[in-house]
Amino acid sequence: MNLPEMLDDVETRLVKTFRLSRVKNQVVGKGYIAGLRALVAVLNIPKPTVFMSKGSSLRLCESVSQFGLRKILIVTDQMLYDLGVLDKMLAELTKLGMSYSLFTDVKPDPTFDVVEAGLKQYRKDDCDAVMAIGGGSSIDAAKVIALAATNEVEPRELVGILKGKVPSAPFFAVPTTAGTGSEATIGAVISDPATHKKELVIDTKIVPLVAALDPELMKGLPAPITAATGLDALTHLVEAYLSGMANHESDYYARSGIQMIFKNLPLACKKNATLKSRENMALASYYGGLTINIAGLGYVHAIAHQLGALYRIPHGESNAKVLPHVLAFNQECRQDRMAEMALFLGLGTEKDTEKALANKFVEGVKALIAEVGIEPKVDKLTPRDFKEIIQAAFKEANSTYAVPKYMSYDDAEKVLLALAG
Numbered sequence: 001m002n003l004p005e006m007l008d009d010v011e012t013r014l015v016k017t018f019r020l021s022r023v024k025n026q027v028v029g030k031g032y033i034a035g036l037r038a039l040v041a042v043l044n045i046p047k048p049t050v051f052m053s054k055g056s057s058l059r060l061c062e063s064v065s066q067f068g069l070r071k072i073l074i075v076t077d078q079m080l081y082d083l084g085v086l087d088k089m090l091a092e093l094t095k096l097g098m099s100y101s102l103f104t105d106v107k108p109d110p111t112f113d114v115v116e117a118g119l120k121q122y123r124k125d126d127c128d129a130v131m132a133i134g135g136g137s138s139i140d141a142a143k144v145i146a147l148a149a150t151n152e153v154e155p156r157e158l159v160g161i162l163k164g165k166v167p168s169a170p171f172f173a174v175p176t177t178a179g180t181g182s183e184a185t186i187g188a189v190i191s192d193p194a195t196h197k198k199e200l201v202i203d204t205k206i207v208p209l210v211a212a213l214d215p216e217l218m219k220g221l222p223a224p225i226t227a228a229t230g231l232d233a234l235t236h237l238v239e240a241y242l243s244g245m246a247n248h249e250s251d252y253y254a255r256s257g258i259q260m261i262f263k264n265l266p267l268a269c270k271k272n273a274t275l276k277s278r279e280n281m282a283l284a285s286y287y288g289g290l291t292i293n294i295a296g297l298g299y300v301h302a303i304a305h306q307l308g309a310l311y312r313i314p315h316g317e318s319n320a321k322v323l324p325h326v327l328a329f330n331q332e333c334r335q336d337r338m339a340e341m342a343l344f345l346g347l348g349t350e351k352d353t354e355k356a357l358a359n360k361f362v363e364g365v366k367a368l369i370a371e372v373g374i375e376p377k378v379d380k381l382t383p384r385d386f387k388e389i390i391q392a393a394f395k396e397a398n399s400t401y402a403v404p405k406y407m408s409y410d411d412a413e414k415v416l417l418a419l420a421g
């Protein structure tokens with residue numbers, strides 16, 4: 001049995017063993033958390049080399065030009081290309097004598113057929129590296145193209161944990177949204193073209209070698225997308241702060257990132273958003289990616305993924321709608337952590353009780369979501385879909401995330417009833 005298969009096997013056993021205690025008392029087993037922590041330690045997750053601030057995307061081009069590559073597949077979406085977001089980078093690559101092949105067919109929430117088409121172009125044009133320029137959709141599609149290319153497998157075969165046997169093609173990422181943190185994570189989310197159900201490719205080999213957080217590329221991001229993607233980043237950081245897997249390092253990223261988002265997201269959503277607010281959002285989003293690698297996600301994502309797939313709601317918006325309800329569910333058992341967040345956000349003082357502080361945090365999150373214009377309800381949500389949503393959400397969360405407390409079917413139903421229009 002090779003290492004990926006062994007880890008898969010260990011994970012399956014852990015899940016099977018500790019599921020018993022989860023159902024019985026609804027509290028996350030310490031053994032399960034210890035198992036997940038061990039798994040993360042064994043994974044030895046790398047970090048990209050990161051260039052930051054205005055002009056960093058051009059510095060990334062220069063760095064890439066020193067890798068001795070033949071031809072780079074640039075993975076992006078048509079809208080970004082048409083808006084001219086890539087223009088300066090493409091000119092810089094040409095100036096540096098780099099060859100590239102442009103793949104512009106990524107759509108939001110990319111499907112396997114998009115990834116297959118990108119892989120086909122990579123092979124046809126004899127590429128030997130991949131660069132994503134775009135939001136999480138472009139970065140995720142590019143990650144799977146890069147891994148499938150060297151592993152000589154179909155992209156679907158990479159769904160699961162550590163399915164890649166050899167390193168991916170050299171991979172570089174330049175995010176143009178501040179939300180997913182995909183430029184840092186070991187995950188890629190690809191949807192089934194028929195059902196739009198999201199599948200996860202989790203592999204340490206898809207972390208980019210170099211990334212650039214360039215606020216210049218985010219200048220034209222419309223306010224609704226800025227808001228939704230920014231709240232995706234907030235959800236990563238908050239879910240990680242409440243996770244049983246949180247550690248000193250993830251707490252540092254979470255504290256810094258959450259503070260940056262509360263301060264900068266409303267500014268970044270304004271018409272003439274400053275470059276500084278964009279830059280801070282980009283850093284917070286990157287921190288969100290780093291926290292996911294350490295502490296994972298929780299029920300907000302597990303439920304939001306299903307709502308997004310079923311009703312075609314953008315990922316960040318879906319998270320923003322679900323977040324306050326899952327916080328309310330967790331409030332009693334993670335009152336201490338929520339009180340800490342209220343304190344470092346300045347939403348309360350040491351004179352407040354822990355309970356009052358936790359309340360202030362939940363209310364603060366709701367106020368931020370409302371301020372940036374996200375509607376709280378899911379209009380199309382109907383009780384007919386509850387069972388399918390809950391089963392899929394439990395399948396995702398209960399075997400992957402170190403949630404603070406397990407939900408019963410009734411708990412999840414309450415969340416969905418509150419979300420229904």
Ligand SMILES: NC(=O)c1ccc[n+]([C@@H]2O[C@H](COP(=O)([O-])OP(=O)(O)OC[C@H]3O[C@@H](n4cnc5c(N)ncnc54)[C@H](O)[C@@H]3O)[C@@H](O)[C@H]2O)c1
Binds near residue numbers: 135140176179185220
């Ligand atoms: N891999 C991970 O770790 C991870 C984490 C969270 C989410 N995701 C996935 O990422 C995807 C969502 O990514 P996203 O939220 O970044 O959105 P996206 O990439 O789907 O882009 C959304 C829209 O914004 C437009 N856009 C992007 N940048 C722009 C810019 N600078 N100016 C103008 N328009 C711009 C795009 O053209 C697109 O129409 C989902 O599939 C989600 O599941 C992945």
Ligand SMILES: [Fe+2]
Binds near residue numbers: 235319
């Ligand atoms: Fe997310």
